[in-house]
Amino acid sequence: MPENIRITEVGLRDGLQNQAVAVPVEGKLALLGGLVEAGVRHVELTSFVRPDAVPQLADAAQLVDAAARDGLVARLDDCMALVPNMKGYERAHAVGVRSVALVLAVSETLNVRNIKMTLEQATGICETVTRRAADDGVRVRVYLAAAMGCPFDGPSPPARVHALAARMFDAGADAIAVADTIGAGHPQDVPALFEPLVNAHGAERIAAHFHDTRGLGSALAWQAALAGVRQFDASIGGLGGCPFAPGASGNVATEDLAFLFEQAGFATGIDVDRLLDVLDTVETLLGARHQGRVAPWLANQRRKRRASAPPINALSS
Ligand code: COA
Ligand code: ZN
Numbered sequence: 001m002p003e004n005i006r007i008t009e010v011g012l013r014d015g016l017q018n019q020a021v022a023v024p025v026e027g028k029l030a031l032l033g034g035l036v037e038a039g040v041r042h043v044e045l046t047s048f049v050r051p052d053a054v055p056q057l058a059d060a061a062q063l064v065d066a067a068a069r070d071g072l073v074a075r076l077d078d079c080m081a082l083v084p085n086m087k088g089y090e091r092a093h094a095v096g097v098r099s100v101a102l103v104l105a106v107s108e109t110l111n112v113r114n115i116k117m118t119l120e121q122a123t124g125i126c127e128t129v130t131r132r133a134a135d136d137g138v139r140v141r142v143y144l145a146a147a148m149g150c151p152f153d154g155p156s157p158p159a160r161v162h163a164l165a166a167r168m169f170d171a172g173a174d175a176i177a178v179a180d181t182i183g184a185g186h187p188q189d190v191p192a193l194f195e196p197l198v199n200a201h202g203a204e205r206i207a208a209h210f211h212d213t214r215g216l217g218s219a220l221a222w223q224a225a226l227a228g229v230r231q232f233d234a235s236i237g238g239l240g241g242c243p244f245a246p247g248a249s250g251n252v253a254t255e256d257l258a259f260l261f262e263q264a265g266f267a268t269g270i271d272v273d274r275l276l277d278v279l280d281t282v283e284t285l286l287g288a289r290h291q292g293r294v295a296p297w298l299a300n301q302r303r304k305r306r307a308s309a310p311p312i313n314a315l316s317s
Contacts, residue, residue: 002267006231007257008042008207009035011282013057013082014251015239017047019286022056025063027285032067034281035236036075038274040254044101044233047082048091064095080141084115089129099139101177102126104168106160107150110181114145123164127171134172141175142168143209147193149184158193165197175205177233180220183213183249190223198228207231210252212238212291217252218260225261232257236275237282237290253292255279273302 012031016023023031032043045067051058060081064073073079080099083089092100104126105111111122126142133140146153147161165176178193185193197206208224208231210217221232238253258270276298279290 002265004230005225005261005266005268006042006207007040007254007261007268007270008044008078008080008231008233009040009236009254010044010209010233010251011035011235011237011239011254013044013047014233015235015237016056017054018240019056021286022058023285025059025066028059028063029066029070029072031236031278031281031285032072033070034274034278036072038278039268039270041075041077041269042080043076043078044080044082047084047101048088048097049082049084061091061095064092064097068096078139080139083129085125086129086132089132093136093138097138099141100129100133101141101143102129102173103143103145103179104164105145105150105181106156106164107146107153109152110146110150113152123167126168130168130171130173139175140173141177141207142173143177143179144168145179145181146184147178148180148189149182151182151184155184158189158196161193162196162200165201169201169205175207175231176201177207177209177231179209179233180211181209183211183217185210185216185220187216187219187223190220191227194224194227194229203228203230207233209233211240211249212252213249218256218293221252221257222260225264225266234258236278236292237295238292239282239286239290250291253290253294255292255298256294259294259298273298276302 046060067073081092081097082101130140149155208229210220234254234257235251236254238250240251255275258268258272
């Protein structure tokens with residue numbers, strides 16, 4: 001039996017929050033539908049932040065409603081929404097969200113820029129929201145952002161990440177996602193950051209979130225897999241970036257990660273070839289070319305396969 005790797009698709013949130021074009025609910029549903037058809041079962045759907053801060057995601061409640069109405073939520077194992085504070089949590093809870101992502105930047109300055117709080121204040125808010133969600137039976141994944149480096153404060157000490165992770169688990173978090181928000185990490189820094197977390201808390205409670213800013217996203221993910229990590233975030237077409245973290249570019253692309261791990265004999269549940277169709281949807285919605293690396297090769301393989309397939313009337317004879 002191949003070992004499983006779980007890929008959480010974050011393109012609808014991390015990806016779309018930074019686009020010049022605001023994609024309407026129908027477009028987001030088309031994207032989600034395509035991802036589900038390709039075998040994606042874990043999604044970060046949207047975020048319940050201030051609508052004026054991130055207008056691209058101002059339709060969070062309508063999207064959650066519509067995705068449930070269309071039967072898409074029922075086909076997912078995890079449909080997560082980001083909440084930045086208690087107000088966001090209440091909004092998400094009110095529309096039936098059962099899984100939330102909280103963000104705690106591990107550097108002082110990024111917290112101030114992102115949510116206007118000190119690290120200690122932000123940690124306190126995260127603990128409060130985590131406890132409340134745990135009481136409600138809502139799943140909590142805490143993102144430790146800028147865990148490999150902050151655009152303002154420089155490299156982040158792994159010991160601080162480990163201490164914050166322990167605090168969040170104590171507050172009742174179900175999982176921690178270690179996020180290299182701006183793509184500042186180097187693969188050689190991965191073992192010291194991830195191995196202690198996997199050893200202390202178990203691979204089922206640790207996820208990795210890498211950006212491909214410097215072309216190292218897949219290398220970081222591979223190194224994390226060697227360190228025992230089995231859960232990864234990725235975004236279709238490498239969409240992404242954070243409007244509040246200058247220098248951040250897209251997430252590592254879903255098609256690149258799924259390809260990397262499938263080729264290595266892991267099971268992701270994702271049909272990589274079908275992601276090509278989702279990439280077409282992304283390009284139609286955003287009018288822009290995607291950033292992933294493997295798609296041209298996949299498209300070429302698909303062309304070859306189709307060219308060598310017998311003609312339709314040969315099949316029926
Ligand atoms: N959803 C909707 N409205 C919210 C809200 C939320 N999650 N949090 C606060 N508000 C509203 C308050 O109700 C208040 O409204 P009012 O003036 O009409 O009474 C107003 O915003 C100010 O509230 P305050 O508590 O001072 O929040 P803030 O202005 O400091 O905003 C954030 C803090 C985090 C909610 C806001 O900066 C934000 O949403 N930023 C986006 C963060 C993000 O998406 N980052 C990228 C992902 S990591
Ligand atoms: Zn990110």
